[in-house]
Amino acid sequence: MKKxxxxxxxxxxxxxxKGxxxxxxxxxxxxxxxxxxxxKRINEQKIECAIMLRDVKALKPLLKKTECRVHFKDRYGLPFVLQRLMSRSGIVIGILLAFAIIFILSNMVWAININGADPKVEQEIQSILKKKHIHVGSLEFLLPSLNSIETELSSQLNKVTWVGVSKHGTTYRIDVVQKELPKKEKETGPRDLVATKEGTIQRVYVEKGQSMVEPDQVVQKGDTLVSGTIGKTEDPGFVSAKGKVIAETWYHSTTEVPLDTSYQTYTGSTYTKHQLTLFGWDAPLWGLKSKPFDKxxxxxxxxxxxxxFWDLPISYKKTEYREYDKTSRPLTETEALTIGKTDAKNHLLAGLxxxxxxxxxxxxxxxxxDGKLMLTIFFTVHExxxxxxxxxxxxRKKEIEKKNEEEEESQ
Incomplete structure (x- = not known):
């Protein structure tokens, strides 16, 4: 027979x-x-052969029928290897402990590198990470996702404009871009300040240049508000005009507010499942409810x-369920009007x-x-x-000379 x-x-x-x-x-x-x-035949009454371990018990009745005897020579295969290992329990325990230690060390955070932050901001980052249980020695598969860490840091760090979190092996890397102090304004050439839109002048603050308008004066888009020309008309000087001109401007806005709104509120109840995923199959560790809440x-x-250095075909899966209630809230016309005015005002100011x-x-x-309050609102703004x-x-000199000549001719 074949092997x-x-x-x-x-x-x-x-x-x-034998027999x-x-x-x-x-x-x-x-x-x-x-x-x-x-x-293999050894002699006329003796042969040597290989038999599957599971068939050994079936040999006994055959040996009786044929008046033969059996002698076991060698043993091969995994069952015998395991048997020999079990007889040496110290070695088995040592191997299992070694694998367990290597596995834990392979999934442990060994370093957290923070780049681009000054000492004060770096200390703040370390404090936030510590509260989230992210530190050297923590198990990586129990930590929040990289996106969650980025969101947490971005929301709590006021002196930072951007935070990036990445992972390389057992090392977490946090790159930070801090807010820069306002740079000194570069020196510019001669310039005027002109109106960006129609309006009625309210207040004029001039740091450099010469004011060309007065309060209550109506100006059009493009009119000169502060001139960069100073001094006498015969020998004028030129500067980069600087200042603020506050004018009254006008806007109208259209908005709509639903009179029946629905919103979600979290109840505070949570349920967490812990699972191991092997080749796409989830094995539950803790938390067996399939649907812990209705909503x-x-x-x-x-x-x-x-x-x-290898990724195992096994992953740790943590699923967190947060219960919420869905509530419908009808609005009166007065309430909807207040909400509409506030929303329209905030939207307007965001673009000014x-x-x-x-x-x-x-x-x-x-x-x-259609169940909505439609509004058209007129706003008066100071900007x-x-x-x-x-x-x-x-x-500019040519314009001044031409203007002077025209004034002389008219006299």
């Missing part, structure tokens, strides 16, 4: 069969499905497990220069359509309407 393909896994033995009826023994064994191979949002955090103020608001039209516009001194 069995699984003999190494299930084990086989080499035996010596007068060797051939009947072999024929009967084949008829009963006993796998025998590598048959919930879940967040899945999956971490690969490592052994030395810093320091702009709404000094008056008036609802022009309001109507209810800085000045923006710089460069000019060439030579051309």
């Amino acid at each position: 069995s393909w699984n003999e190494k896994w299930f084990g086989h033995v080499t035996v010596i069969i 007068r009826l060797i051939e009947p023994f072999l024929n009967q064994a084949v008829r009963e499905g006993i796998e025998i191979w590598d048959v 919930y949002k879940k967040e899945v955090n999956r971490k690969k497990l490592h052994f030395l 220069p810093e320091g702009s103020k709404v000094i008056n608001e008036k609802v022009r039209t309001k109507r209810i359509k 800085d309407i000045a923006e710089p516009r460069s000019f060439l001194p030579k051309e």
